Amino acid sequence: MGSVHPYTTAGGKKLYRIHYRRPDHRQTSERGFKTKRDAELRLAEVEISKARGEYVDPSTAIITVGTLGAQWLDQRRGVLKPSSFRPLESAWRKHVEPKWGGRRIGSIRHSEVQAWISGLEGGSTTVRRAHGVLAGILDGAVHDRRLSRNVAREVDLPAKNHDARRHYLTHAQVQTLADHARHPTLILFLAYTGLRWGEATALRVRHVDMLRRRVSVQENAVLVSSYxxxxxxKTHRSRSVPFPEFLAAPLAKLAEGKAREQLLFGDGEEHVKLPASRNGWFTAAVRDAQAVDEHFPRVTPHDLRHTAASLAVQAGAHVKAVQRMLGHASAAMTLDVYADLFDDDLDAVATALDQAKRSSSVVTVLSRARDRVS
Structure with a gap:
């Protein structure tokens, strides 16, 4: 067991220190406790953690968030795609490092983290991402036995924004947009297959099976910092996605004169880049479509993926088929993302149950009538 001893600071203040042996049997001490009870409680905590094999040497917690943050980012860089890594690096540079970079990890308090979260400017995604970076760094410190617990966990975070309105185009609106776009076949293809922009623009001629009307999604081209x-x-898995028969001829025309390894869309050599949101060709096509249709919504390229899900559901596609088409990890994810598209299914269930009950009642009445006759 350890021991508790009082001492007096240079300013004449009475404090307490504790002495104990670490699991490696080396003597150590901690000081600065304001009361004897505080010192005794800390000593008891140390002894319990030693008995459980959970002891953390306080001297390992003097390392700064900045030092561990740089290591954590290097580790993330090695396992994440560039498109996923960049937002983390940005959150670290803009929000986490300026606030916490110079702090020793052992000096951070839960209340400080909560105050920081509450004061961060930006949407819920920005705040949650910044918190995730700090919490991830401290998680690593816990796993490395530098900290006994992560004070960045169990804080109140802003609710996720589920109110962003999705736009679903009709068949006619999709055609109107394609008629005014620089890449009309690409617009139609996105709206009727549900591929992500990077998946579609990464397709090569060899990925298209004209006989089965399928494309094999094996690559993803993502624009990160203009590269x-x-x-x-996204899911690290390839998948086979069907396309409607009316797209066969336009896709075949795009593939004419190209080698199997060349890109299907564009000139065959360079990927068609995601157009600029303010003045790109897609935005221009939307403006032109709005000029002829006052009800045409302000859509983005990603809304064509939502449109594909909507058109598939309207056509009677089962949720599992929609899941496979979109490349979601599970049908539950598809239902969660597109719950609004399946609202009509609930009405259909109620109608089916009503009809079944009515049919059952008729059978029961006829059966009773038959019994009375007998």
């Missing part, structure tokens, strides 16, 4: 990074699809 196109090509990797695996």
């Amino acid at each position: 196109v990074h090509v990797g695996t699809p």
